[in-house]
Amino acid sequence: MEHFLAMGGYGRFVWPSYALALAVFAWNIVAARRSFTSARERALRTAAANRAAPTEPKT
Amino acid sequence: MSTLGTGLGRAAWLVFERDVRLAFRRWEQVTHPVVFFVMIATLFPLALSPETSLLRDIAPGVVWVAALLSSLLALETLLRADLEDGTLEQLTLSGQPLGWLLFAKTLAHWVLSGLPLVLAAPLVATALAAPGDAVGVLMLALFLGTGVLSFIGAVGAALTLGTRRGSVLLSLLVLPLAMPVLIFGARATDLAMRGEPAGGALMLLGAMLALSVTLAPIAASTAVRISLE
Amino acid sequence: MATWTWFHKLASPPYLYRTAGRLLPWLAIPAIVLTLAGAYGGLVRAPADYQQGEAFRIIYVHAPSAWLSLMAYTVMAAAAAVGLIWRMKLAHALAAATAPIGASFTLLCLATGSLWGRPMWGTWWVWDARLTSQLILFFLYLGYMALHSAYDDTQRADRAAGLLAVVGIVNVPIIHFSVYWWNTLHQGSTVLRADGPAMPPSMLVPLLVSFAGYTLGYAALACVRLRAEVLGRERNASWLQELGRG
Numbered sequence: 071m072e073h074f075l076a077m078g079g080y081g082r083f084v085w086p087s088y089a090l091a092l093a094v095f096a097w098n099i100v101a102a103r104r105s106f107t108s109a110r111e112r113a114l115r116t117a118a119a120n121r122a123a124p125t126e127p128k129t
Numbered sequence: 130m131s132t133l134g135t136g137l138g139r140a141a142w143l144v145f146e147r148d149v150r151l152a153f154r155r156w157e158q159v160t161h162p163v164v165f166f167v168m169i170a171t172l173f174p175l176a177l178s179p180e181t182s183l184l185r186d187i188a189p190g191v192v193w194v195a196a197l198l199s200s201l202l203a204l205e206t207l208l209r210a211d212l213e214d215g216t217l218e219q220l221t222l223s224g225q226p227l228g229w230l231l232f233a234k235t236l237a238h239w240v241l242s243g244l245p246l247v248l249a250a251p252l253v254a255t256a257l258a259a260p261g262d263a264v265g266v267l268m269l270a271l272f273l274g275t276g277v278l279s280f281i282g283a284v285g286a287a288l289t290l291g292t293r294r295g296s297v298l299l300s301l302l303v304l305p306l307a308m309p310v311l312i313f314g315a316r317a318t319d320l321a322m323r324g325e326p327a328g329g330a331l332m333l334l335g336a337m338l339a340l341s342v343t344l345a346p347i348a349a350s351t352a353v354r355i356s357l358e
Numbered sequence: 359m360a361t362w363t364w365f366h367k368l369a370s371p372p373y374l375y376r377t378a379g380r381l382l383p384w385l386a387i388p389a390i391v392l393t394l395a396g397a398y399g400g401l402v403r404a405p406a407d408y409q410q411g412e413a414f415r416i417i418y419v420h421a422p423s424a425w426l427s428l429m430a431y432t433v434m435a436a437a438a439a440v441g442l443i444w445r446m447k448l449a450h451a452l453a454a455a456t457a458p459i460g461a462s463f464t465l466l467c468l469a470t471g472s473l474w475g476r477p478m479w480g481t482w483w484v485w486d487a488r489l490t491s492q493l494i495l496f497f498l499y500l501g502y503m504a505l506h507s508a509y510d511d512t513q514r515a516d517r518a519a520g521l522l523a524v525v526g527i528v529n530v531p532i533i534h535f536s537v538y539w540w541n542t543l544h545q546g547s548t549v550l551r552a553d554g555p556a557m558p559p560s561m562l563v564p565l566l567v568s569f570a571g572y573t574l575g576y577a578a579l580a581c582v583r584l585r586a587e588v589l590g591r592e593r594n595a596s597w598l599q600e601l602g603r604g
Contacts, residue, residue, distance in 0.1 A: 074402075078412035083477050087470045088397060091419040094466040095393070095575065098459060102582040109589040110601075117598040284525055288518050292508035301504050302522060305497040306529050309536035316540065333539075337532065348525050351442070355517045 140225040141233035148237035162203040163245045169195035170253040181258045188257035189318035192267065193274070193311050195253070196246050200275055201300055203242035204282040207234070208353070212290050218357060228350035235283045235346065243275030259322055266321035266331070273334040274314040280338075280345035281306050287352035309337060372597040374448055375588045378581040385578035392571030396422070399564025407561075416474040418564055422572035423467040424488070427495060430460030430576060434502070435527035438520030447591055450516035453523060454506060455583035459576055461499035467492050487541035491534050498526045512591060 077084045152159055173191045174184060211217040211234075220230050250271050251264045259267070285303040289295045317330035367373045400418030407414035434456040441449035471489050472482050483489070502519050509515035557565070592598060 077415070078406060080411060080413040080415075080477055083413055083473045084401075084415050087416045087419045087473045088401070090466060090469050090473075091397075091423070094423075094462050098462055098575075098579050101458065102579050102586070106582050106586040106589075109586040113589045113593065113598045113601065116593050117601065121599060284521075288505060288522055289508070291514060291518065292505075298504055298508055301497070302501045305494050305501060305533070306525065308494055309529075309532050312536045312540045333536075340532075344528065348521060352518065352521055355514055355521065358514055 137225065137229060140223070141229055144220070144230050144233040145237045148234060149241065152237075152241045158203075158206050159241050159245060162199040162242050163249050165202055166195050166199040166246050166249055167253060169198060170257065174257070184258045185260075185322070188254060188259045189267075189315045189322060191257060192250065192253055192271075192318065193315040196250075196271060196275060196314075197278065197304075197307055197311055199246060200242060200278040200282065201303060203238070204279075204286045204299060204303070205296060206242075207238045207279075207283060207286045208290055209286075209295070212356075217290075217353060221354065221357060226350075227353060228346040231283060231287075231349045231353065232342070232346040235279050235349070238283070239276055239279040243272070243279055246275055247271045259318075260324075262324075263318065263321040266327050267318045270314045270317040270321075270327070270331060270334060273331065273338050274310045276338045277310045277334070277341045278307055280341040281310075283349045284345050284352055287349045287356060290353065290356035291358075310334070313337070369446055369448055371448065371588050371592045371595065375585055378585050378588075382578060382581045385574050385581060389571055389574035389578050392567050393575060394571075396564050396568030396571050399567060404561045404564050405558070410478065413474065413477045416470055418568050420467060420470040420474060421565060422568045423463045423470065424492065425569060426572045426576055427460055427464035427467050427492065429573065430456050430463065431495060431498070431523075431530065432527065433580075434460060435523040438523040442517060442520050442524065447513070447516070448588065450520055451587035451591055452580065452584055453520055454516065455580050455587045457499055457502050457506070459579050459583065461496065461503065463572075463576075464492060464496040464499060468496065485541070487538045490541070491537045494533050494537070495530070498530075502526070 075081055075085075170191055173187060177183060177187070208217060211220075221227050223230070247268050250268050254264050254267055255261075282299075282303050285299050285306075288302060289299045292298060313330045313333045317327040317334065320327040320330060368377070396418055400415050404415065404418075406412050434453045437449045437453040437456065440446055441453065468489065471486075471492070475484050475486070475489070476482050502523050505522055506515045506519035509518060589598070
């Protein structure tokens, strides 16, 4: 196991690379989900506002 | 020559002539970029060292970076004033192809901002201890390169017309696209300074000029229409 | 004619929104499985390279992200071109959804290239042709996103930034060529060559699996972001009311 983690002396370059990849994937997932939920909430609010005031002309 | 041809030619000439005339009235528009160009070139000996051998090594790079930055500075004046006084809108409504009129405008801009740099180049090159027989190639390379920069820059200037914080954004858009010009231009100058033939790099600059002259006005006209919406 | 109906359907916001939502699990689960399998294969199963030793394993992160950065830019520019030519609002939505994903993977490619370069070259950064053109690609992504956010009106932002993406894709081959030309003149052969002529299957298979995983990962992320962009562009449409009930 220790031998595997050492990566022939290159462990301090190999593992950060994979950690960065993980971080980029994680950031992408979180950021994409966050932009989706915020867009959805905003859309739902506008939809609710339109329902509450149906006199407003629909586009 | 057909009547359409003369109509187009006349429209382009009118735009070109107007811009040149206006520049004579606002003379600092022409002089400021040249002064800026010379000043950037002055910074390098002060920042590094006045040693002739070092200056000769960095001269091609310094001249081209200075030319790139000062033509970027000059781009501000390409369309902004015409947007503010409504000329640009008149041009889009004139019935003439907008890309063609923008071609004339960009050409005028090149004459007013690119050619002064070409003319100031021998001065800067001498100050940086570049050998005298390389100056011809440097001027030719700058002549071609500033043309490409003007035409690429026209697209960037048109794209940022509709935004408020134009100038920093403009640099961010134009600089990556201008990097090939920097590479080929500096390389041609470097080769000439070493006394080697620089034809290959100059031809590549010429090819880029041909490409940007034909494509950039089309992109710029689309961008102007988007900005004026 | 009938073959084009799918294309027209994609131009309908509710259809695109639902399709992207339905596709998402079919893309996301294989993406996660393949990416993890590729990483496992690269870290454990692949033998060490006879020249570069274990440091070579960085390729399983570096090469797929390099591929993804270029592919995403191509997708972005193609979508922007479709949006500009046929005035398709939703094609611009795809371009806007792609930009941050592509930019983040370009950054990953640069960072892993630097981490790989340190043991191979002895410095964190070398002006290698591949790395330099990736850096310029990153600047192009930044330009797209900066221009897009500089406009308040989404439609104008879409079209201005889209035009920049199209101009950028015309320039990408020129930039690549010029950077390679510049590089061959200024330094000798590079140590870091991602495409060795003959790679044994035990090395190649994990790499191909990683490529597939990253590509599907892009598609899944693009689906989520695309749905967000569609919602942002359709503030007042009536189909959003059904969304609230359902």
